[in-house]
Amino acid sequence: MRANFRMQRLFIDAPLGPAAPHEVSSEQFNYLANVLRMEEGAEILVFNGREGEWKARLTFPSRKKIVLEAVEQTRPQPPASDLHYLFAPLKTGRLDYLVQKAVEMGAGLLQPVMTQHVQGKITSLERLQANAVEAAEQCGILSIPDVVAPKKLTDLLDRWPADRRIIFCDEGDEGQNPLPILSAIEERKLALLVGPEGGFSEEERNTLRSLSFVTAIPLGPRILRADTAAVAALAVIQSAIGDWR
Template structure:
């Protein structure tokens, strides 16, 4: 069932079921009452990443309190997205964009990876998680990706489960077409690794290519910024070996 983009969607942490009553947080109260200017009886959509999506009705038991009453489920909870997105942190504004697009493209786990040429840093996991929630609210996603703590590239590879293949964007690939490499992949559990603005170092590239569970792909003849490369790579992966296929 497709998402309803005409109704406001709101992420909550409480359990959802028919007749459930959820009190809006102070931030949600301000947004619904003062920004959207909702009145009693206005309907919206609620989701928590576990119980599917529910139509709810806004009620005002007092002037400073909003309660959202779950009426009926509009979409069941889908299976969580399994694609892992591994990325070198960027500067704040562009990293926000990166997280938002990863959520839209079906990433199930967001893993910051510290590389030699990394230019950004992860100041707050909570901020990135909130960014992922906001993206899910806006684009109709019901499963909220989990943002994990940053890891160094070598540490990540040393502890990596061999039944999940890493696809990494290699700007020094000898070809320009990623389809040949992707068509050879047989694993269903996948991860995408996108490096920093400065690219992977020669040492990191050798390290990646030395692992049996890593596949390098090119992204065409043009030089792409890291955030653009991430969107392009996720699109081609989802279309060939991911959930679009």
């Protein structure tokens, strides 16, 4: 069922249902009452990542309080995406963009990876989670991806489950077309790995290419920035072997 983009959507971290009224946070109160200027009886769509999407009605028990009362479910909860997105952190502004676009493109888990040439760093997992929530609110997504703590690439590979294939964007690959490579992948548990602006080191490339659970792909004839490469790679994976088929 398609999302209704004519109504405002809001993520709430609370149970949803007719018998579960929810008082919004102070930030959400300010947004609904002062930015959107919603009044008593107005309706919005709410979701919590677990129980689908619901139409909810606003009530104002006091001048500084809004309570949401669920009216009816508008969409059931779909299965969460199982596509893991592994990325080298970028500088803050572009990192925000990268997280939002990854969520829009169907990432189900966000895993920062520290590589040898990484230029950015993760200062707040809460900020990454907030960007994921904002993307889900704006794009009609009902499942919020998990955001996990950064790991060194070597540690990640040492403990990687053999039944999940890593697709890594290899800027040194001499090919141009990733589609034949992707079409040959039989696994359906997948992870995408995109490196930093400086690319993977030669040691990292050699390690990745030596592992049986890793597949290297090119991304065409042009050099892409890391955040652009992420969107391009997610799109080609979803179209070739993902949920766009």
